[in-house]
Amino acid sequence: MSDLNVTLIQFPILWENQAANIRRISKKLETIRERTDLVVLPEMFTTGFSMNAAALAEPMEGPSMEWMADRAGEMGCQLTGSLIISDGRRFFNRMIWMRPDGTYAYYDKRHLFRMADEHKHYSAGEQRVVVLLGRWRFCLQICYDLRFPVWSRNRGDYDALIYVANWPQLRSSAWTALLQARAIENQAYVIGVNRVGEDGTGKSYSGDSAVRGPMGELLSRFETGREAVETIPISLEALHSFREKFAVLQDADPFDIL
Numbered sequence: 001m002s003d004l005n006v007t008l009i010q011f012p013i014l015w016e017n018q019a020a021n022i023r024r025i026s027k028k029l030e031t032i033r034e035r036t037d038l039v040v041l042p043e044m045f046t047t048g049f050s051m052n053a054a055a056l057a058e059p060m061e062g063p064s065m066e067w068m069a070d071r072a073g074e075m076g077c078q079l080t081g082s083l084i085i086s087d088g089r090r091f092f093n094r095m096i097w098m099r100p101d102g103t104y105a106y107y108d109k110r111h112l113f114r115m116a117d118e119h120k121h122y123s124a125g126e127q128r129v130v131v132l133l134g135r136w137r138f139c140l141q142i143c144y145d146l147r148f149p150v151w152s153r154n155r156g157d158y159d160a161l162i163y164v165a166n167w168p169q170l171r172s173s174a175w176t177a178l179l180q181a182r183a184i185e186n187q188a189y190v191i192g193v194n195r196v197g198e199d200g201t202g203k204s205y206s207g208d209s210a211v212r213g214p215m216g217e218l219l220s221r222f223e224t225g226r227e228a229v230e231t232i233p234i235s236l237e238a239l240h241s242f243r244e245k246f247a248v249l250q251d252a253d254p255f256d257i258l
Contacts, residue, residue: 002236004136007036008220010209011227012197013166016056018046022067029071034231038133041081042164042195043143044093049166049199050084051121057086068098076100078133081193082109082142082164090123095140095164097131105131107140111148118144130158135236138162139188146178146192150257154186154249159239161186165194169206172224176208183212187243189234196227214242 009028014020025041032039043049046064047056058064064083072079078099085094085106093109108125112118128151129140139158143165145151152161161182167175175194183190189211196207211220211232220232243249 002135004037004133004234004236005035005231006191006211006234007032007039007229007231008191008193008209008211008222009039009041009229010193010196010207010222011042012205013042013045013048013195013199015048015200016050016052018056018058018064021046022064026067026071028229029075031229032075032231036075036077036231038078038080039075040162040164040191040193041079042193043082043095043166044084045081045164045195047084048195049116051117053084053086053091053121057084057091059086065096065098065104068096069102069104072098072100073102080140080162080164091121092125093118093122093142095142097129097138097140105129105140107142109142109145110151111144113144136160143167146175146182149182149185150255152182152186153252153255154188156249158186158188159236160189160191160234163190163192165192166199166205167194167208169204169225172206172208176210179210179212180216180218183214184216187214187239187246187249189213189239196225214239 080097082095085092095107097105107129110125137158141163179192193209195205206224209222
């Protein structure tokens with residue numbers, strides 16, 4: 001599998017209303033007519049970026065996980081996005097990678113957004129996670145992680161970065177610039193999916209979801225502020241060809257994260 005179709009869903013998340021958001025996304029999934037291999041939803045796609053973790057968290061056996069498994073199975077594709085998850089006595093902003101057969105991997109957000117007190121309500125993840133889809137390797141990341149390039153540095157272990165987000169319109173220029181930077185410096189595809197609309201705290205979101213190629217080039221055309229569903233093809237052969245011709249990663253500085 002050298003070429004993939006990736007579907008990005010940019011939509012206004014209803015505040016702390018899991019059932020209504022699931023219904024909304026289900027309708028959007030029904031509009032996808034072309035073959036897709038991967039569907040990417042925003043951060044906390046059932047609730048919005050809420051700090052009300054104790055009231056909203058679901059277990060890993062909860063209804064949102066069940067819905068993801070059902071939809072991935074029906075569509076025959078991978079489905080990813082983050083949920084508020086309770087695990088033991090702790091809460092996580094957890095990105096789920098759901099496979100069509102109902103198995104899954106997950107990534108817990110490493111960098112918690114202290115300006116919204118996220119670190120006071122959620123536990124930080126400790127492991128970087130790379131998942132497989134055919135011959136493709138995807139590194140999973142969430143929102144604020146985008147600002148920390150060391151955490152996402154390509155060590156030759158992935159082909160694409162995925163960022164799911166609730167990134168406010170006030171800082172949309174940083175979102176756009178950093179997605180491009182991560183693609184260029186890591187010679188990788190970067191898929192960024194953000195929400196639109198206004199959340200329960202009054203913050204506005206412009207979306208600006210995008211797919212960037214390994215040279216930083218823009219491969220998608222999402223209209224700012226509008227909900228949309230778009231499927232974009234990406235090519236592993238083109239990626240490998242570019243890396244061979246312009247072998248920047250071979251000169252990268254070695255490092256360890258302590």
